[in-house]
Amino acid sequence: xxxxxxxxxxxxxxxxxxxxxxxxxxxxxxxxxxxxxxxxxxxxxxxxxxxxxxxxxxxxxxxxxxxxxxxxxxxxxxxxxxxxxxxxxxxxxxxxxxxxxxxxxxxxxxxxxxxxxxxxxxxxxxxxxxxxxxxxxxxxxxxxxxxxxxxxxxxxxxxxxxxxxxxxxxxxxxxxxxxxxxxxxxxxxxxxxxxxxxxxxxxxxxxxxxxxxxxxxxxxxxxxxxxxxxxxxxxxxxxxxxxxxxxxxxxxxxxxxxxxxxxxxxxxxxxxxxxxxxxxxxxxxxxxxxxxxxxxxxxxxxxxxxxxxxxxxxxxxxxxxxxxxxxxxxxxxxxxxxxxxxxxxxxxxx
Amino acid sequence: xxxxxxxxxxxxxxxxxxxxxxxxxxxxxxxxxxxxxxxxxxxxxxxxxxxxxxxxxxxxxxxxxxxxxxxxxxxxxxxxxxxxxxxxxxxxxxxxxxxxxxxxxxxxxxxxxxxxxxxxxxxxxxxxxxxxxxxxxxxxxxxxxxxxxxxxxxxxxxxxxxxxxxxxxxxxxxxxxxxxxxxxxxxxxxxxxxxxxxxxxxxxxxxxxxxxxxxxxxxxxxxxxxxxxxxxxxxxxxxxxxxxxxxxxxxxxxxxxxxxxxxxxxxxxxxxxxxxxxxxxxxxxxxxxxxxxxxxxxxxxxxxxxxxxxxxxxxxxxxxxxxxxxxxxxxxxxxxxxxxxxxxxxxxxx
DNA sequence: CGGGGTTGCTAATTCGTATAACCCAGTCCC
DNA sequence: GGGACTGGGTTATACGAATTAGCAACCCCG
Numbered sequence: 001x002x003x004x005x006x007x008x009x010x011x012x013x014x015x016x017x018x019x020x021x022x023x024x025x026x027x028x029x030x031x032x033x034x035x036x037x038x039x040x041x042x043x044x045x046x047x048x049x050x051x052x053x054x055x056x057x058x059x060x061x062x063x064x065x066x067x068x069x070x071x072x073x074x075x076x077x078x079x080x081x082x083x084x085x086x087x088x089x090x091x092x093x094x095x096x097x098x099x100x101x102x103x104x105x106x107x108x109x110x111x112x113x114x115x116x117x118x119x120x121x122x123x124x125x126x127x128x129x130x131x132x133x134x135x136x137x138x139x140x141x142x143x144x145x146x147x148x149x150x151x152x153x154x155x156x157x158x159x160x161x162x163x164x165x166x167x168x169x170x171x172x173x174x175x176x177x178x179x180x181x182x183x184x185x186x187x188x189x190x191x192x193x194x195x196x197x198x199x200x201x202x203x204x205x206x207x208x209x210x211x212x213x214x215x216x217x218x219x220x221x222x223x224x225x226x227x228x229x230x231x232x233x234x235x236x237x238x239x240x241x242x243x244x245x246x247x248x249x250x251x252x253x254x255x256x257x258x259x260x261x262x263x264x265x266x267x268x269x270x271x272x273x274x275x276x277x278x279x280x281x282x283x284x285x286x287x288x289x290x291x292x293x294x295x296x297x298x299x300x301x302x303x304x305x306x307x308x309x310x311x312x313x314x315x316x317x318x319x320x321x322x323x324x325x326x327x328x329x330x331x332x333x334x335x336x337x338x339x340x341x342x343x344x345x346x347x348x349x350x
Numbered sequence: 351x352x353x354x355x356x357x358x359x360x361x362x363x364x365x366x367x368x369x370x371x372x373x374x375x376x377x378x379x380x381x382x383x384x385x386x387x388x389x390x391x392x393x394x395x396x397x398x399x400x401x402x403x404x405x406x407x408x409x410x411x412x413x414x415x416x417x418x419x420x421x422x423x424x425x426x427x428x429x430x431x432x433x434x435x436x437x438x439x440x441x442x443x444x445x446x447x448x449x450x451x452x453x454x455x456x457x458x459x460x461x462x463x464x465x466x467x468x469x470x471x472x473x474x475x476x477x478x479x480x481x482x483x484x485x486x487x488x489x490x491x492x493x494x495x496x497x498x499x500x501x502x503x504x505x506x507x508x509x510x511x512x513x514x515x516x517x518x519x520x521x522x523x524x525x526x527x528x529x530x531x532x533x534x535x536x537x538x539x540x541x542x543x544x545x546x547x548x549x550x551x552x553x554x555x556x557x558x559x560x561x562x563x564x565x566x567x568x569x570x571x572x573x574x575x576x577x578x579x580x581x582x583x584x585x586x587x588x589x590x591x592x593x594x595x596x597x598x599x600x601x602x603x604x605x606x607x608x609x610x611x612x613x614x615x616x617x618x619x620x621x622x623x624x625x626x627x628x629x630x631x632x633x634x635x636x637x638x639x640x641x642x643x644x645x646x647x648x649x650x651x652x653x654x655x656x657x658x659x660x661x662x663x664x665x666x667x668x669x670x671x672x673x674x675x676x677x678x679x680x681x682x683x684x685x686x687x688x689x690x691x692x693x694x695x696x697x698x699x700x
Numbered sequence: 701c702g703g704g705g706t707t708g709c710t711a712a713t714t715c716g717t718a719t720a721a722c723c724c725a726g727t728c729c730c
Numbered sequence: 731g732g733g734a735c736t737g738g739g740t741t742a743t744a745c746g747a748a749t750t751a752g753c754a755a756c757c758c759c760g
Contacts, residue, residue, distance in 0.1 A: 059474035061746035124409035234644035294584035411716035
C-alpha cells in the first residue's frame with residue numbers, strides 16, 4: 001500500500017517547493033552543514049516538509065557528485081556447502097556497516113566470466129574497495145582489474161604479491177593441535193590430512209608442518225605411515241581411520257585435518273567398537289559449528305577465526321592507502337571439548 | 351599497479367576528446383543506440399579510444415538519469431549457522447545476474463535497527479526490489495517501508511498479506527516422508543518434531559500435519575506417544591530417540607523433523623546397538639548437504655528447494671507489478687538414500 | 701548618513717550519462 | 731533549380747544533490 005506522499009520519487013526540489021525555500025536550503029538544513037545559519041522557523045519547515053513527503057536522499061546523485069560510493073564489493077568463489085562462508089561474510093558486513101557501508105556480494109562459484117563481469121559492475125558502481133575471498137586457503141591469481149581499486153585477498157594469498165592478504169596461521173594450528181595430544185601423553189599420533197601436503201594447499205601443508213614440528217620438539221621421529229592423505233571429507237576420515245586402526249601398531253590419537261574428516265573418523269571408530277576418547281583421542285580443525293559441538297563426545301578442535309578475518313579485511317580496505325602485498329596471519333585458538341584423554345596404556349595404568 | 355590510462359576516472363568526455371568526437375557520439379556508439387548511423391571509421395575511433403583509456407561507464411550517472419538501478423536488495427535475518435542460507439542467496443544471486451542485476455545483501459542477525467537502516471540505504475540506492483528472507487519458515491511482520499518498492503518474502507509468510515511470499519510445502523513434505531515409511535511396510539512410525547506443533551512454526555505444524563494425514567489415509571490411528579517434541583538440533587534427536595526406543599512398544603521407523611534431529615537419532619541408535627535401517631528406518635528433512643549424504647548409512651530425506659526458491663523470489667520481483675500477497679509453495683522432493691528398509695518383523699519374515 | 705558587519709537565504713555550477721532536437725552537406729528527383 | 735531526403739554527426743538539457751559565491755536586508759557605530 002503505497003500511501004500518497006510516500007512516493008519514492010520525492011526529490012529535494014519537491015521538499016523545497018513544499019517548504020517554500022530553495023533546494024540549496026533544503027540540502028544545507030538536512031545535512032546540518034557547518035557554518036550556515038538558518039532561522040529555527042525555516043529549519044522546522046524544511047524538516048516538516050521532508051518528513052511529510054517521505055523524502056529520501058538519492059544515493060546515486062550524491063555519489064555522482066562526491067565521487068565515492070558507500071559500498072564495498074565482496075567477491076567469493078564459495079560454493080554453498082562451505083559452512084564458514086557465512087561467517088566470513090557476516091564479519092565483513094558487520095565491520096562495513098560500522099563504517100556506514102553496504103556490501104555488494106557476488107558468489108562466483110569459480111566461474112571466471114561471472115567473476116570478471118561482476119567486478120566490472122562493481123567498479124562501475126565505484127565501490128570503495130573489493131574483498132576477494134576464497135573458499136579454502138590457497139595461493140591464487142587475482143584478476144588484474146582489482147589493481148584499480150583498494151583490494152584485499154581473504155582466506156588465501158595473492159601469488160603476485162600485489163595485494164594484502166589475510167589467512168589463518170595453519171602451521172601454528174597444526175602445532176597446537178598436536179601439542180595438545182602430546183601433552184595428554186600420546187606418542188603415536190596419526191594425522192589424517194585434507195589433501196597432499198606437497199600440493200599448493202596451505203591448509204594441508206601448514207597443518208602438517210605444525211604437526212611435524214610439535215613431534216620434533218618432543219624428540220619424536222614422525223612415522224610416515226601415520227600420515228594419511230584424505231579428501232577433506234567425511235569419507236576420507238572414515239577410510240583412513242579404518243586403515244590406521246586396523247593396521248599394525250595403531251595410533252592412540254588422531255589429528256584430523258578438518259572437522260569433517262574427524263567426523264568420518266568418529267564413525268569409523270564407532271564401527272570398530274573403539275571409544276572416543278578412552279581408546280582413541282581425536283582433534284579436529286575448523287570448529288565447524290554445525291558439526292564439532294554435536295559430535296559425541298564433543299570434538300576438541302581448532303577454531304578458524306573467520307569472523308575476525310572478515311572484519312579485518314574491511315578494516316584493511318578502509319585503512320586503505322599504502323599497504324603492501326604482505327600477508328596477515330590469524331591465530332586459530334584451541335577449542336576444548338571432550339575428545340582428548342590420556343592414552344589407554346597410561347590411563348589404564350597397566 | 352595502476353597503469354597510466356587505466357585510471358578509474360576516465361569519463362565519456364575523455365574518450366570523446368581522444369577520439370575527436372562529441373560526448374554524445376561516444377554514448378551513442380558505445381550503447382549501439384538504435385536508429386543512429388555513424389561511419390565505420392568513427393565507430394572504430396570511439397571504440398579504440400574507450401579501450402585505450404580503460405573507459406568504464408559510471409553506473410551512478412546512468413542510474414541518476416535512467417531512474418532505476420541494476421541492484422536488488424537482499425535482507426536476511428540469518429545467523430551464520432544456517433546451513434542453507436548460502437543456497438538461498440546463491441539461487442537469488444544467480445537469477446539476478448541473469449537479468450544483469452547485482453545483489454546488495456545485508457545480514458541483520460535479527461537486529462531491527464540494522465534492518466531499518468539498511469533498508470533505508472537500499473532504497474536510497476534505488477534498488478529494483480527487495481527480497482526479505484527468513485532463516486526459518488514462519489509468519490513474520492514485514493517493515494512498512496518495503497511497501498515503497500517491489501518486495502518478496504522468502505522462506506516465510508507475511509502476516510499482513512501485503513507481499514507475495516515463497517515457502518516450502520511443509521505439509522506435503524511430511525506426508526511424503528511418512529508415506530515412504532508406510533510403503534516400506536512400517537506401521538509404528540514415530541515423529542521427532544523440531545518444535546511444538548501448536549507454535550507459530552509452519553515447519554513443525556505442517557510436517558506433523560502431513561505425518562498425520564499419511565497415517566490416516568492408511569487407516570492408522572496416530573499414537574500421540576509417538577510424537578515427540580525436539581529442539582530441531584542433534585540433542586533433541588538423540589534424547590527423543592533414546593526415549594522412544596527404550597520405551598514400551600518402540601517404533602520401527604522414525605520420521606525426524608530435520609536432518610540434524612535425524613543425526614542425533616543415528617547417534618542414539620548406534621549407542622543402543624540398533625542398526626539403520628535393519629532395525630530402525632529413519633527419514634529426515636532438509637537434505638542438508640553437509641550432513642545427510644555423509645551419515646552412515648546415507649540419510650533418506652526431503653530436499654528443501656532453496657536454490658529454486660531463491661531464484662523464484664527474484665523472478666517475482668522482476669515480474670513485478672500487480673502481484674497480490676499470496677503465498678507460492680514449493681514442493682520438497684524425496685531424496686532416496688539408504689536409511690529406509692522394511693521393518694524387522696517383515697524383513698526377517700519370521 | 702555612509703560604511704562595515706551580521707543574519708538568512710538563493711543562484712549557479714558540478715558530477716557523468718542518455719537522448720531529443722537540430723544542423724549541415726550532399727544527392728536525388730521532377 | 732528548388733524541395734525532399736539522407737547520412738553523419740553536434741548541441742543542449744535533464745537527472746538529484748552538494749557547495750561556492752554572493753545578495754539583500756538589517757543593525758550598529760562613528
